[in-house]
Amino acid sequence: MKINVLDRGYVRLVDHMGSDLSVVNSARVSYAKQSKELSPNDTKLIQFLAREGHTSPFRHTTVQLEFYAPLMVARQHWKYVVGSDHTMDAWNEASRRYITIDVENYVPQPLQWRSKPEHSKQGSGEPMREDIGREATERLMRQIEQGMKDYEWALEQGIAPEQARLLIPSAYGMYTAYYWTASLQSVSHFLNQRLAHDSQYEIQQYAQAVYDLVQPLFPVSLGQLLHTP
Structure with missing residues (x-):
């Protein structure tokens, strides 16, 4: 699944692990319990976890996304990896030390x-x-x-x-390609800040694409973790 962004960019869902049920079972393991299907009580548990800041169960789910974005977007995004103190993120980027891929630039009309x-x-x-x-x-x-x-x-x-x-x-306008692998908690942190109306327009568009790709995978959990409509 891929969503086009700006004039030449995109975000692509490469892989993912887990679901809303994974969050529930990660929390219920404390009581040696497990759910087979997501129930209304499980939904209430997810709501409780998000509301009370019990975030570790959300770190047992991950998504892997490929980005093709201008450097000014990629460097803003990178802050969510180097500044992360609540999860382990992974980031790998194309390097022009080794390859001479075509140069493309973001050019506003x-x-x-x-x-x-x-x-x-x-x-x-x-x-x-x-x-x-x-x-x-x-x-x-x-x-x-x-x-x-x-x-x-x-x-x-x-x-x-x-x-x-x-x-x-x-x-700043040159496009670069990179993979971002992150937990659902990390993704929600990125979305809460970059879907906000006062964030830079270009990264808002990438955040919206991330939301559109991830929301169907974790509809209950992401809905509870997000503060931005």
Whole structure:
């Protein structure tokens, strides 16, 4: 299952382990009990666990997702791995030290550029005027085109890919591919923050794709763990 995001990106469900029933049985093992099917009482147990902050049972379920995202999204997402103190996350990313895969960039169209918000130091405001947006797109494309020429020249001269990549243009907009494996608790933490209305638009779109892929797998548990509608 794959959901397209932005102009070239996507999120793909690679694999998963467990279900809402896994959460229930992880909790009930304390009393040497096990459920065969999810019952109303099991649903109440999940509600209790989420409400009271008993989160370890949610860490017995995992999802593995593949992302293709601009670096500015990937680096925001990465914070949820290096800053995680409640679960073990795994992250593996394509490396241009070893490969010279095609370079693709996130390029907002003229009507997609956003203004600086009036009352905040971060985030975005209203859309920019179309003429300014058009020039911003053109300027970005010029940088990308020139940078690609320089990068390809470096490779043709035999410069090592790990150094030639310094010439790759538009670093924040360049797409990168990576796998993220995380527990349901970790996924819900990411979603609670990045589905919020004041998070960056681009990562909101990736968070929505994650939600759409994961929610059918853990409908009860995720519904209880999320604070963001």
